């Protein structure tokens with residue numbers, strides 16, 4: 692098991708998985724530990740769904756069919772300002788271009804770009820996905836922040852245990868499709884998805900990680 696610094700420093704988004712499941716006891720231990728996250732007034736607003744097995748395959752097939760039929764995104768909430776402010780736009784572009792370069796996909800290679808985008812809808816072949824949401828009547832910037840603490844705990848705990856994950860906007864862009872596959876979720880606002888599993892051995896794409904800003908760009912000391 693990795694210590695907390697090593698887990699955070701080595702975690703990156705995993706976009707290729709082995710075809711093996713993580714034992715339920717291990718998943719439950721990670722979820723229980725992640726639930727130690729703080730929240731405003733200890734309200735613990737997060738709702739977390741694990742989709743696996745046949746349910747995972749049914750959901751994956753529906754997302755892939757939707758992609759192939761050109762379904763349009765209809766997220767429950769706007770994740771980012773539109774348009775992005777210039778500094779964020781620059782980083783987002785670098786990230787988007789970076790992964791194509793890493794995979795050796797050129798600007799003009801429309802077929803490979805299409806396949807790359809399609810992998811999002813296959814949840815990168817992960818054996819499981821967590822779907823994170825919050826009750827619709829409990830949705831604010833603050834409660835979404837509380838939910839983020841749990842998700843971050845999960846990602847780092849998975850890495851610490853030798854597993855991997857990829858936080859993913861794609862599922863949340865189609866919340867009705869998530870609600871179709873997740874029983875009793877009509878009143879859940881869908882925040883994000885987290886495909887996870889065992890990272891594929893020797894995978895090239897899994898080595899991709901965009902650089903971080905030097906801390907001087909976002910950290911100031913007031914004294």
Ligand SMILES: Cc1cc2nc3c(=O)[nH]c(=O)nc-3n(C[C@H](O)[C@H](O)[C@H](O)COP(=O)(O)O)c2cc1C
Pocket residue numbers: 702703704705786811857858859860861883899900901
């Ligand atoms: C909320 C959220 C949504 C994301 N959505 C996607 C996505 O739909 N597809 C994808 O390939 N990566 C997605 N990412 C992964 C980011 O691109 C990635 O976290 C970022 O580039 C930093 O790289 P790293 O996770 O490897 O450190 C998402 C990350 C977050 C936090």
